[in-house]
Amino acid sequence: MSLNLERNSKWMEGSGPQADIVISSRIRLARNLKGMPFPNLMNEAQEAKVIQLVGQAIRTPGVFQAVGELKLMPLRELSPVERQILVEKHLISPDLAEGKGEKAVVLRDDEALSIMVNEEDHLRLQCLLPALMLHEAWRLADAADDALESELDYAFDQDKGYLTACPTNVGTGLRASTMLHLPALVLTRQAGEILTALTKVGVAVRGLYGEGTEAQGNIFQVSNQITLGRSEEEIINNLSAVTVRLADQEREARELLRKQSRWQLEDRVGRAYGLLTNARILSSQEALQLLSDVRLGVEMKILRGIDQRLINQLMVRIQPAYLQFAAGREMTPFERDVHRAAMVRELLAG
Amino acid sequence: MLCERCQQRPASVHVTRIINGEKTELYLCQECARDMQPQLNFSIPKFLAGLFDYEPGPGIKTQTIVEHCRECGMSYEQFQQTGRLGCPACYHYLAGRLEPLIRRIQGSSQHRGKVPRRAGGNLRVRREIEKLRAQLQQLVEQEEFEKAAQVRDRIRELENSLGEQGGGQ
Ligand SMILES: [Zn+2]
Ligand SMILES: [Zn+2]
Numbered sequence: 001m002s003l004n005l006e007r008n009s010k011w012m013e014g015s016g017p018q019a020d021i022v023i024s025s026r027i028r029l030a031r032n033l034k035g036m037p038f039p040n041l042m043n044e045a046q047e048a049k050v051i052q053l054v055g056q057a058i059r060t061p062g063v064f065q066a067v068g069e070l071k072l073m074p075l076r077e078l079s080p081v082e083r084q085i086l087v088e089k090h091l092i093s094p095d096l097a098e099g100k101g102e103k104a105v106v107l108r109d110d111e112a113l114s115i116m117v118n119e120e121d122h123l124r125l126q127c128l129l130p131a132l133m134l135h136e137a138w139r140l141a142d143a144a145d146d147a148l149e150s151e152l153d154y155a156f157d158q159d160k161g162y163l164t165a166c167p168t169n170v171g172t173g174l175r176a177s178t179m180l181h182l183p184a185l186v187l188t189r190q191a192g193e194i195l196t197a198l199t200k201v202g203v204a205v206r207g208l209y210g211e212g213t214e215a216q217g218n219i220f221q222v223s224n225q226i227t228l229g230r231s232e233e234e235i236i237n238n239l240s241a242v243t244v245r246l247a248d249q250e251r252e253a254r255e256l257l258r259k260q261s262r263w264q265l266e267d268r269v270g271r272a273y274g275l276l277t278n279a280r281i282l283s284s285q286e287a288l289q290l291l292s293d294v295r296l297g298v299e300m301k302i303l304r305g306i307d308q309r310l311i312n313q314l315m316v317r318i319q320p321a322y323l324q325f326a327a328g329r330e331m332t333p334f335e336r337d338v339h340r341a342a343m344v345r346e347l348l349a350g
Numbered sequence: 351m352l353c354e355r356c357q358q359r360p361a362s363v364h365v366t367r368i369i370n371g372e373k374t375e376l377y378l379c380q381e382c383a384r385d386m387q388p389q390l391n392f393s394i395p396k397f398l399a400g401l402f403d404y405e406p407g408p409g410i411k412t413q414t415i416v417e418h419c420r421e422c423g424m425s426y427e428q429f430q431q432t433g434r435l436g437c438p439a440c441y442h443y444l445a446g447r448l449e450p451l452i453r454r455i456q457g458s459s460q461h462r463g464k465v466p467r468r469a470g471g472n473l474r475v476r477r478e479i480e481k482l483r484a485q486l487q488q489l490v491e492q493e494e495f496e497k498a499a500q501v502r503d504r505i506r507e508l509e510n511s512l513g514e515q516g517g518g519q
Contacts, residue, residue: 032438034438034469035438036437036438037421037422037436037437038434038435038436038437038438040432040434040436041422041424041436041437120434142464145464145466146466146467149466149467149468149469150467150468153468153469154466154468154469155438155469156465156466156469156470157438157441157442157461158461158470158471158473159459159460159461160441160452160459160461161461161463161464162461162466163438163441165434165435166433166434166435167435167448167451167452167455167456168455168456170441170452170456171456171461171462171463172461172463172464174463186362189360189362191362192361192362192363192364192377193362195364196364199364226456226457226458227456228452228456228457228458228459228460228461229456229457229458229459229460229461229462230458230462230463231462231463231464232463232464234462
């Protein structure tokens with residue numbers, strides 16, 4: 001198995017436009033094959049057929065020329081911990097990791113490009129880049145999509161566009177999203193109001209009580225709600241504009257904090273750093289919250305000498321599956337908390 | 351405003367719940383929102399089902415028609431339960447009832463995005479011709495006749511290619 005779990009994904013690089021607030025940008029394209037039932041109605045033979053067709057397609061010269069070498073891994077061949085790491089790196093969904101039957105993931109070496117095979121749709125092509133790089137991610141996804149389409153027969157309708165298992169994705173099949181770190185909007189209690197307003201302009205927000213880890217550490221994910229009736233460029237431009245606007249608002253809130261509560265702010269950041277570099281037991285939730293404070297301190301230049309990239313890596317490395325993988329064994333939650341504290345201490349103080 | 355659940359902390363989360371088609375809106379503080387998390391899990395199937403509990407306009411009687419997709423056998427009622435269609439052909443066979451739903455969730459029912467090279471058939475060429483026609487008109491208005499002639503030739507070329515493929519459809 002060629003799954004390199006030690007590797008850092010491209011999105012963790014931590015550099016690019018708006019990198020002080022925007023952690024990553026993602027483009028997802030839902031695609032299905034003509035003449036086949038959607039995954040919820042497929043039998044195992046049909047699932048295997050889809051995997052085989054995708055496997056063939058990614059090995060053609062056209063795909064290689066467009067996006068480089070891609071590798072396909074049947075999920076069956078990965079251990080539960082390995083699958084969970086792919087989830088923690090945001091490369092596959094929890095549904096794919098847990099699902100029964102024949103499923104697969106396709107990965108490019110730098111993990112900027114991945115394809116989930118037999119999730120809700122036959123193909124879910126994803127590009128995940130650091131900072132605000134939605135347009136770059138779209139260009140990569142578009143190129144991969146074109147190259148795949150010359151090998152695979154997509155289900156496409158002249159009026160409805162790309163046909164998907166759920167009508168909420170029909171049309172472009174495009175879900176664009178950005179992950180933002182918005183601690184000052186949360187501290188100044190503006191987050192709720194602003195994020196509610198966004199849902200009224202066709203932007204979905206998850207985070208305050210969203211799925212899994214994204215709920216914590218003041219990290220929010222914004223994405224387009226509508227996939228039909230607008231071009232890909234319109235959808236991406238709109239989401240980029242919303243993201244920039246949110247980042248500006250966050251910067252304003254940070255300046256306000258700096259002016260009005262400088263000592264409280266520096267105290268909070270300093271305490272978080274102190275805890276992370278001294279604690280002996282750390283839950284993932286506590287670690288994420290403290291990392292959020294430290295990240296804020298780094299971004300506001302209150303803390304110096306800490307690389308943004310290190311914080312992105314820590315966000316992944318503190319997760320349960322990753323910890324257990326690094327340790328090479330399964331651990332009880334308590335053991336994990338101890339391990340987590342030691343690892344964070346070492347990497348942050350190092 | 352204060353959290354509607356604990357009435358103590360300021361509300362920072364706006365929560366919309368749809369239960370059996372009934373929509374409730376709540377303003378909660380972060381703590382309460384987290385507390386209520388299991389109940390708040392948004393489910394697409396329920397959401398879609400909720401949307402379809404709406405009454406039709408006055409004077410229109412509710413009528414239950416059982417339609418099936420002739421490729422995969424899925425009925426609209428089955429779709430309502432799972433929120434997932436069975437196959438690409440469902441969009442065709444269940445169109446009568448899917449169409450209003452799609453309009454409601456998407457605000458539109460006409461694809462304006464990317465057209466794939468192969469599966470898109472002539473649509474890609476027709477979109478290109480539309481674009482060139484607009485360009486042609488602009489060039490004529492700007493009296494750029496030389497460029498306009500080039501664009502016109504390109505349109506003819508494309509139109510011929512459509513003809514060869516069998517009359518443009
Ligand atoms: Zn409350
Ligand atoms: Zn069907």
